[in-house]
Amino acid sequence: MHHIEIRSLSKSFRNVIALDGLNIKIGKGSLFGLLGPNGAGKTTLLKILATLINPDNGEIYINNINLRKDPRTIRELIGYVAQDIALDKVLTGRELLDFQADLYHMNKIKKYERIDSLINQLEMNDWIDRKCGTYSGGMKRRIDLAAGLLHIPQILILDEPTVGLDIESREIIWKLMTNLRNQGMTIILSSHYLDEIDKLADCVAIINNGKVIDQGSPTDLKNKLGGDRISLKVREFSNNEESETIKEILSKIDGISQIVVNISQGYSLNFIADREKDLLNKLKVELAFAKFEIFSLTQSQPSLDDVYLQATGNTLQDAEIFMTGKRDFRKESKESMR
Amino acid sequence: MELQKYNIFFLYQETFALTKRLFIQLKRRPSTLFAGILQPIIWLFLFGALFTNAPKNFLPGVDSYGSFLGAGLIVFTAFSGALNSGLPLMFDREFGFLNRLLVAPLTSRLSIVLSSFIYITILSLVQSIVIMIMTFLLGYGLPDLLGLGIVFLTLILLVLFVTSISLSLAFVLPGHIELIALIFVINLPLLFSSTALAPISFMPNWLGWIASVNPLTLAIEPIRVAYSSNIDLNLIALEAPYGDLTCKNCISSLFLLTILSLIIIRPLLNKKLN
Structure with a gap:
């Protein structure tokens, strides 16, 4: 049985097609990678999965629950770690986690146990009681990840969680993802780092221009060449x-x-x-x-980049450079605001 | 029934958490609290001094200009605080923190708005109380218990009304620059076109009309009544160009305005939050 089923999903922003009839099935307890250049539609897909934006067409089923019909139940099942880390600079890391736990209606005892456990797992003891405004990029990412994991979600959605991180933070996050997957959590990981997807993902969907151009395990995709x-x-x-x-x-x-x-x-x-x-x-x-x-x-x-090259005629890096030049990030930021 | 009980508890839990966050921000960055208190105090000193040598009893029903100005400044303090209430929400929108709230399984997303209402009401009341203490220390008197009730009721209604407008602007406008610009445009003209600084009888007819429908005036006049020695809700509080308004009329009008604004913003909030 599939944990997540995405059927004919489409989304446009004015004249730009972000997702174009996307079909994906994700198995329970798998680490599913979304690979594609910036602007391919990965973040839009993840935002729809996190119930932040509505699709124009198509359906998503998580645990056989229709996301469009019952978004609140879906929110209880998912943990979402966004690409842009949004922390309250004035709160300490511990206060932020405490705040987040209350939004997920956790009871006091469970809340404090869970916060302590995540502080240990993500090695945040030394700085958790400092204000978030003083954190480095790696610290911010770890606290953000802890916030997403606080309520022990069935599905963890990670939008490019290791972009711009130092090696230490990257290793900690990779280790955590592997452990969570081994414990049965379904993880959706978007990235444009080929090595990350290759190393971690059980299954990967390569996305380009809002479409899935290939899907399978990294080994299968490479062997197919x-x-x-x-x-x-x-x-x-x-x-x-x-x-x-x-x-x-x-x-x-x-x-x-x-x-x-x-x-x-x-x-x-x-x-x-x-x-x-x-x-x-x-x-x-x-x-x-x-x-x-x-x-x-x-x-x-063959690498995953070869798979991408084979399907699109461009390397991932070239596509990245091309898309970065084409995008208006200020406009996109305004459009993504509620 | 059990489910409903849980929902109410969850609503309380999430609203409390959201409100607590705003108070932690205030505690760590108290400049808005102090500025909100300091500004009216400076006004009280400067404007009070401006009319020191004015003839006695040139204003109806009060001994000094300071006594007249006090009510206006209490209302202006609450009004300014409420007008700024959309800013934290706007920053949350801009920096993506709102998404963190929207991804959570909140019992009702209106708790985001409710927490802002609670926060700004408490903050405005605290600031207004400090101004009331200051005016008392300057010898302009203090209302009795009934008067205090009138003051707080009026302020709460005004804060709810202005906060609802500010929160909807925080969702409608594209960014904090636009919101701050609009606050600048609204703030002082509304003060000067109210009876905070001068009674309607001092104004030209056109300004009298504006002042008499200005929500600030509808809040200021009942507070002036609350500060008088003889509190009577049926006493004429405002001699408007369209007719006399009693203290009760002013509060009722303010109440209606508040209800109306809440009804109007509800669909907008539903659209933006769901």
Whole structure:
């Protein structure tokens, strides 16, 4: 049985389509990763799951409860840690947790036990009684995470929880996520850090332009590419004509598949080479025959970035840079205000 | 029945937590409390001094301008505090803290608004009490028990009315800059177009009309009655251009305005909070 089922979910902000008929199923007790560049629709999806915004179309079922019809029950089931950490600078960390516990109607004994337990788990003893305004980014993230976990939710929604964090805080949060998953909590983790998703997630959905472009376990998604990832350049900065010629040469070699021209990396050619065959020597011969020299050639095991590249024609990093330039963060911030 | 009992307890728990947070903020940043007290005191000294040499009994029913001004300043203190009540909510909206509240399974999201009402009412009453003590120390008298009841009832109604407007503005306006700008625009003109500084008989006809429908006037006049030696709710408190208003009429009008404002803002709050 699926813990969360998202059916044909759509959401637009004025003329911008944030989610476009999204379908996702998430199993109970799994750590589900959402991977995609900024502006792909991850935060919008998580805000809808957290009942902060309403979708235009589609349905979400959590524990078979319709989110749109019974949002209050859903709120009891979820813990939400937003991308932007919003703390009350004047309150101490302990006061903030105490405040949060009252909003979740926890009784006094349970509340204090839980607060102490989270302070220990997230190693916050040394600074919990200082005002939140004095915290570093890592401390803020940890207190925010503690607030989301206070009422022991069935589902924890984490929107890019490790962005800009120091190694120590990142490790603590990763360890905590793994422990929570092992205890049976369903975790939805959005990130654009490939290593984070690869390391932690049982299942991942790759999102681009509001659509799920692929879904599965990180290993399955990588294996689906079916070989080693090769990146080839015949000169440092090539051009379209040249790269198309090489693409044609490559496409004739048996065992080479999924050839993509990566424009942002100087028209490099990225493709999958069958591991069983000795393709690299054959490739060198064919290129030499066509009077091309190899400027660079790298061979690696496929990563999630390759999965993304295969599906979109861009690396995640390139998509990130492109989207960041396109977005109006001030406008988005105003639109996200109630 | 059991469920209802839990809901009431939960509503109390969440409202208490939200109110407590506002008081912790006030305790750690008390400048608004002190500024709210200091400003009327400065006004009392300066405006009181301005008319020191005015002829005796130039104002109807009072010995000195200070006695006349006292009621206006008590009301203005409560009014200013209530007008600013939308600011914390606006900051919560802007900095995303409101989302933390909206993600929680609150029994009623109106507890967010209710806590602001409770906080600002208590704060305004405390500030007004300090002003009352100051006016007493300056020799302008103190109301008796019935008078105190009238003062507090009037102030509570005014605070509820103004707070409801300020909270709705906090949801409607795009940011705190716009809210502060609007507060600046509203604040002093409303004071000067009320009977806080001068009676209606001193005003030109057009201003008299404005002053007589100004909610500040409707709050100031019953308080002036409360400070008089003979408290009679049926006594004429305001000689408005459209007719005389008794103390009871002023309080009833203020009550109606408050109810009306609460009814009007309800759909807006429901829309913004749900």
